[in-house]
Amino acid sequence: MGESTSRPARGRVPADGVQGTFDELGIPLHDVTFCVFDLETTGGSAEDAAITEIGAVKVRAGEVLGEFATLVDPGGSIPPFISVITGITDTMVAAAPRLDAVLPTFLEFARGTVLVAHNAPFDVSFLRTACRTRGYAPPGFAIVDTADLARRVLTRDDVPNCRLATLAHFFRAAERPCHRALADARATVAVLHGLIERLGCFGVHTLEEMRSFSRPPSPEQHRKRHLAEGLPASPGVYVFQDARGEALYVGKSGDLRTRVRSYFTAAETRARIREMITLAERVVPVVCATGLEAEVRELRLIGTRKPPYNRRSRFPERAIWLKLTAEPFPRLSLVRQVRDDGATYLGPFGSVGPAEGARAALHQAFPLRQCTGRLSPRRGWTACALAEMGRCGAPCEGRESVEEYQRHVLAARAAMSADVRPVVQAMRARIDRLSAGHRYEEAAAQRDRLAAFVRAAARTQRLAGLAACRQLVAARPRFEGGWDLAVVRYGRLVAAGAVPRGARLRPYVDALVATAETVTPGPGPTPCASAEEMECILRWLDGPGVRLVDIDGTWSSPVNGAGSVRSDIEGAYGFRLASW
DSSP states (O other), X not given: OOOOXXXXXXXXXXXXXXXXXXXXXXXXXXXXXXXXXXXXXXXXOTTTOOEEXXXXXXXXXXXXXXXXXXXXXXXXXXXXXXXXXXXXXXXXXXTSOBHHHHHHHHHHHHTTSEEEETXXXXXXXXXHHHHHHTTOOOOOOXXXXXXXXXXXXXXXXXXSOOOHHHHHHHTTOSSOOOSOHHHHHHHHHHHHHHHHHHHHTTTXXXXXXXXXXXXXXXXXXXXXXXXXXXXXXXXXXXXXEOTTSOEEEEEEESSHHHHHHHTTSTTOOOHHHHHHXXXXXXXXXXXXXXXXXXXXXXXXXXXXHOXXXXXXXXXXXXXXXXXXOOSSSOBEEEESSOOSSSOEEEXXXXXXXXXXHHHHHHHHHSOOBOSOOOEETTTEEOOOOHHHHHHOOSOOTTTOOHXXXXXXXXXXHHHHHTOOHHHHHHHHHHHHHHHHTTOHHHHHHHHHHHHHHHHHHHHHHHHHHHXXXXXXXXXXXXXXXXXXXXXXXXXXXXXXXXXXXXXXXXXXXXXXHHTSOOOOOOSSSOSSSOHHHHHHHHHHHTSTTOXXXXXXXXXXXXXXXXXXXXXXXXXXHTSOOOOO
């Protein structure tokens, strides 16, 4: 996210005695357009709950420029206790638009503003999740949290707590918060204006000063501001390096200069990043043609160089796969690597828990071998311990031949790669039986196993569909005009470029394809790239306005795949199947 740089508040002297530059002058608060917004949701987690209402007020210099308010169909039932709190019922949202239709309108309404919310991390997490799951770029708004600001400006003598209702009463807001989005947003506007008046007493008059209030940059941040000098204002990847040239941290941005500068201002408050800055001696930029190329290069650099201050994507090799082995009596096994051995793979999973849940769901639908032992060519499966025999549903000595057992194997393989209905039907039947017997905790455990399987199957099928294309060339419109181009082979980004506004597309496409990386496909759903890279490409391809220029192969999803059961499962169990 490109954050603005900041300068010391009036009357303060930088810790290093260095005169600030014009680039560091802040934006006066009376020139800032704020979009004060509030969301009502079906729960507290952005991964499992959905948005039911959006309300926003756009203000500048104390004047209201516009308002935005709409109910949102969450795609499932609203829990009764949430309806009691908000007053929003299933009947009220039945005719409301889905978030797919509302989100672009809200993002356009908020474009060019500073987002303001009370307890902003909650509302912003829902907004980021909504953008990620629908293929939009992560919102690059600057964020102001009135709750956090109030804790720094007000004392216990002023207010007993920093709840929105308390602050609205303290600042005599005309609209009192009532857990409805627009009313709460209007109340937050009054709170914001009251806090800005208080900040004036501290010499805070710019947006940067407000965001960094009581959080001055460290002396080390001031001293190392020169590391951002000379960086281009272009999309790309930046690598913080230590004195030995080892990578400390890798990031990406649509504007390298602005983003790297933000690390040396008070806006950067993360303890581990401030520690990293004390070790950094240089910043190496990698300029990219498009935002997609920057995102992919970031993933590759993190995966290969494993910088210690990055938390995500450092160990793609630690992903877990559920493997249906290739042997006379196949079984489901958890593995770390996809091999060219004729086996069927499901995943990847981020941890063992969901992988075990998906395996349990498959065992519920198909009598696959769960024990380990040796195969006797003459007598079949003979080497199971008695305890293992008691747990194993098939195929111990005398039960089935190799040929008979293959029926279960073929059905399980089809469920993993194309038709999830047998697993869904078996699991839902079990959940219904447990619920009818009032065994709700066991039913919830089975529900979680079903969700783990469907999520993994959806991910595998999406990845496999892209990996099946020998070459795919796509174009995405740029905001300023022209097109971003991407060439993808077997799921790997092999070339990226930009077409200027008004230029002919075909010559750029031909040149990009001619110079693209050559790749040789491997086994499994991720033959040439990591799952994260392929999902990044899929999000870009699902974005608004994308056009397929050329395609060599078949890019499709199975008609009875995991995507076909999503709405049914969400409607039946009242939760969202995130992480598709």
